[in-house]
Amino acid sequence: MPEPTAEIVDLRSDTVTRPTEGMRRAIASAEVGDDVFREDPTTRALEVRVAQMLGKEAALFVPSGTMGNQLAIALHTRPGDEVIVGEGAHVYWYESGAGAALSGVQFAVAGSGGLFRGADVRSAQKPRAYWCARTSLVCIENTHNRAGGRIFPSAWVDEIAAACADEDLPMHLDGARLWNACTASGETPASLARHFVTVSVCFSKGLGAPAGSVLAGPGPLIERAVRLRKMWGGGMRQVGMLAAAATYALDHHMTRLASDHEHAALIARGVLSLGTCEVTPPETNIVQVKFPKPIAARIEALANKQGIRVSIPDPDRIRIVTHLDVKKVDAVRACEVLQAVITSEVR
């Protein structure tokens, strides 16, 4: 097994990055005002920029992707409504039950594996009859986190949009990693966002900002979101410091996402070459390794001892996420350690 070194390679998530020197300088020199008064120039400029990038009328800076998604759910639904999502959707799995707690909605799962098609929406939607829950929103995650950073195929989104148009259903895009989908597919953010009424994007994942997301959509909906954001405690004052980090990330970190994808592919190839476990071919920056038995916690602990940190989404699965703080040399070392650990545990 490779010798442990002092340097830890943290592959648990792309949210673990620390701001670069350049980003810290941008934060320190940000022009700021009180954003609850809507007087923070850096934040307002970022909102305009991101709205344009996504082809939407307006946008609102929010503290987190969770708040962006949950504001969208609240804007599109009424208590008792149902939201159609893919299997393992972040809004359904990882947002602490906020859909139920804040908006009073329930979720229906379309298809399997996270991605779904137009026909899946049609079969998941409850009939508009008797006392059925009212289906009022379809939410898509691109890239899909639990599915291993998979890109939602554009043709499938087109099908879903057609099904939604037939039923007058709005669509929300959880684009926490939309930037990765754009990098890998060569499509623009506006193109990937075109069917969606609202879109949330994050700066705190692959783009490497310390916090911050944006919810974009039609002007009147975003106006309502401003009020809800305040109600939920997300109104921030001189938040231009965070908006400056996000702006810096858009300017400097978009083009480097391709190397995260290459590093994920490098690790996936190395682990796959062992021939002892299933590796989902990474489409972006997430690699999932599935073992023939529930040994993910043991693999995680052994890799951790060698300075390689991974996460455990399921008892038989580990997740490896590449990001700004992972250089090629780190990816190579992570691959060697994982190969050695897996070989010692899976035969």
Ligand SMILES: Cc1ncc(COP(=O)(O)O)c(C=O)c1O
């Ligand atoms: C797909 C997806 N959506 C939303 C979020 C929520 O983002 P935040 O942690 O900023 O609330 C995450 C976080 O990892 C995510 O992976």
